[in-house]
Amino acid sequence: MMKNNKVTNILLSGVGGQGAILASNILAHVFVEAGYDVKKSEVHGMSQRGGDVTTHFRYGRKVYSPLIKLGDVDFLLSFELLEALRYINYCKDSARIIINNQKIFPPAVNLGLAMYPEDIPAMFKKHFKNNVRIVNGQEIALNIGNAQAANVVLVGAFSQYFPEIKEDMWIKAITDLLPKKIHELNIRAFKEGQRISSDK
Numbered sequence: 001m002m003k004n005n006k007v008t009n010i011l012l013s014g015v016g017g018q019g020a021i022l023a024s025n026i027l028a029h030v031f032v033e034a035g036y037d038v039k040k041s042e043v044h045g046m047s048q049r050g051g052d053v054t055t056h057f058r059y060g061r062k063v064y065s066p067l068i069k070l071g072d073v074d075f076l077l078s079f080e081l082l083e084a085l086r087y088i089n090y091c092k093d094s095a096r097i098i099i100n101n102q103k104i105f106p107p108a109v110n111l112g113l114a115m116y117p118e119d120i121p122a123m124f125k126k127h128f129k130n131n132v133r134i135v136n137g138q139e140i141a142l143n144i145g146n147a148q149a150a151n152v153v154l155v156g157a158f159s160q161y162f163p164e165i166k167e168d169m170w171i172k173a174i175t176d177l178l179p180k181k182i183h184e185l186n187i188r189a190f191k192e193g194q195r196i197s198s199d200k
Helices: 020-033 081-085 120-131 137-143 147-159 167-177 180-195
Strands: 008-015 037-043 052-060 073-078 091-100 132-135
Touching: 008 020, 008 081, 020 037, 020 052, 020 147, 020 167, 073 081, 073 147, 081 091, 081 120, 091 120, 091 147, 120 132, 132 147, 137 147, 137 180, 147 167, 147 180, 167 180
Parallel strands: 008 073, 073 091, 091 132
Antiparallel strands: 008 052, 037 052
16 A cells, blocks of 8 residues: 555544544554554543544654644544634645534633634635535434444545545454444444535
């Protein structure tokens, strides 16, 4: 798979409790199994209180640092709309972006000290055109039995960008990292994510 020294930069962002760290662990499992060198760095913030959670994730033949520079993100995978917007300036003009269509109001908004930005998907689509996919992760996950599986729905959608990595490698990562009692649910969530298309 590794034809050159290119390092690919993936930024994951979300809110504590959404499973962004689990998603980054699934990615790490998959890309290591695929033979890549992987480095990642997590910033949990005040995740126990619903604060922001961010993972810098880099893979390639050889990766020396886990941190992604401003403007160098190849892929943005975000589990909440505002948390996607926070990192829009990290993205290359050619970046591919998947955003969960969910709003979680931060404390400043709940207290009336700030406004939640309007129509974040439109902001992304204006700049990144057809490279943006908005996913109704909670709705999809709820329809298969548990809204908490939305993070795996997003991983399923994200996996479509890597056709060289076989589906069974993604499923093995899910079953290796999650308790057996929720394997079936999360495999379904992953496959539903694979099937979805962009909201136009």
